[in-house]
Amino acid sequence: MHELRKDPLLGRWVAVFSNSLPPDALNVSSESIENEPCILCSGKEAETPPEVAAIRAEGTAPDTAGWWTRAIPNIKPILETEGELGRKGIGMYDRMNSIGVNELIIESPEHDKNPEDLGAEQFRRVLELYKMRITEIEKDARIRYVLICKSSGRLAGATYSHPHSELIATPVIPRLIKGELDGAKQYYAYKERCIFCDIIEEELRMASRLITETENFVAFCPYAPKFPFEFWVMPKRHGCAFEEASPEEMEDLSQVMTSLIKKMRVMLKEPAYNYVIHTAPNRIPRRNHWHTLGDDFHWHIEVAPRLMRESGIQWGAGFYILTTSPEDAAKYYKEA
């Protein structure tokens, strides 16, 4: 089993493979993603691990064609479901077993059709499957966080060209999410208001970074993002958990995501991109500790085209440089 290790300085957990790859297996210089023939396509169900969930046409059997979106265990999972956490110290350091869940969410039966190409209804199915998996996995009290991330294109770290997202559920809270939770908590302690609700109000008031507003959502380019053309989609109704979105919100969100991702792809000429669902940590294990969590966190989705390579300054110090201002990026989105 792989191992989780904690960086003693930053508190960041990393996963370390139990069987190391040698140096010559690592230097990746190609832009292309080799996966021909693709096992994620409809009709190839027998070649993947058995599905854990799917949204499929009525009457079709698991692991046969007829699905619209399908969740399977990752082929080489980083985390494993069975076993003890095995938290312990190694000298001054901390480690635990890589207990958790690692799945692929296949977003479309067709290799060359993204969910947004198939329409908002297909996008809604994918979002529904995310919800189903988060809800199911959070029943395991060992799991602290369920992270869902879409990667499209080699530069965004995708390992398949077939449209897919990755789910990673960990017994620890990933560092950047932890930073966000801490920031939101501090703000709440100081202001007694949700920082995200304040951000929504501010973005609606200023309007210069707003891309679109619907009944239930606002989409905007954030004030100080990491990447040019990054945008966030945030529900107007305060709620800490994506998996508790209402059916109307899910419907509305699918429309917004479909439209904006299409715009982004046209405007930026099919860029590599990621999106991440920012939702609350699993509240089952420690309902008492985190009694404020429902008030101080607010779920949302962050979408970022990966247009430029991160420089050393960005990678090494976390100092990001935006060659296009969020105000201008919002203008381009609105005009697209």
Add this chain to the structure above:
Amino acid sequence: MHELRKDPLLGRWVAVFSNSLPPDALNVSSESIENEPCILCSGKEAETPPEVAAIRAEGTAPDTAGWWTRAIPNIKPILETEGELGRKGIGMYDRMNSIGVNELIIESPEHDKNPEDLGAEQFRRVLELYKMRITEIEKDARIRYVLICKSSGRLAGATYSHPHSELIATPVIPRLIKGELDGAKQYYAYKERCIFCDIIEEELRMASRLITETENFVAFCPYAPKFPFEFWVMPKRHGCAFEEASPEEMEDLSQVMTSLIKKMRVMLKEPAYNYVIHTAPNRIPRRNHWHTLGDDFHWHIEVAPRLMRESGIQWGAGFYILTTSPEDAAKYYKEA
């Protein structure tokens, strides 16, 4: 002038261009770095901004050939020296002017010769020039941090193929450095010991991640790094500031860096890579506030080959996956 903006959740500062690039100027898909003819080569001094410092053969004039290493203002600087900080709130957000310094350190007069190819003496000159620039720039009390980062190869974010480092001096502390300072401070408050001194002792004791030990330095693969084959070089003598390294330490450090970077380049087949000098913030502006700083921070250099593209999970959540363990990586370095 560009603007610095603070992310209200994470406290991360980003630089935002005053003249935005349009969408079609951004989608970078090529691996190559175009800079032919190269203006950083010896003989092209008239084509760069005038040098701010250099280490050169006796009797040669500034901005003429005869230099071994040369610091120039960046061609399109992210930060500017002249002006007021202009800190203010914009609604709920914080901004300031992009006051600071942004320089290129040209590490070699020859386009195809890296300092390590020219030998440890050349590497020492580059390190000396870093020292000179940090010392000079820190006289400006508006500057909180001087960051020096080497980028080699397109995948590491380099914008020139000529060997160079970038210097960025900011009126704020970059987020990852701040995280490290905070982590070290917490440890010091709890243990009353420097965490880095403890790490050195632990790595020497365990030996499994140790690459090399010299009179003044240890080099090792850290317990929980971000990237496979990442290594850190740390002085045994406690000191918070790189620019206060002794002549013997500088000599020793040049040897260690020359040898390990050569090994890394051979073993990983000329990978893209970065290194970052982790030194203390500028202590001049607020000597009283940070009176413990000399005790709780310990300068060092972090070197990381950029072998794989950061996945969405890494980028979006800060959860890193190491396909080669630090113990095995150290073994490969020792055998190389």
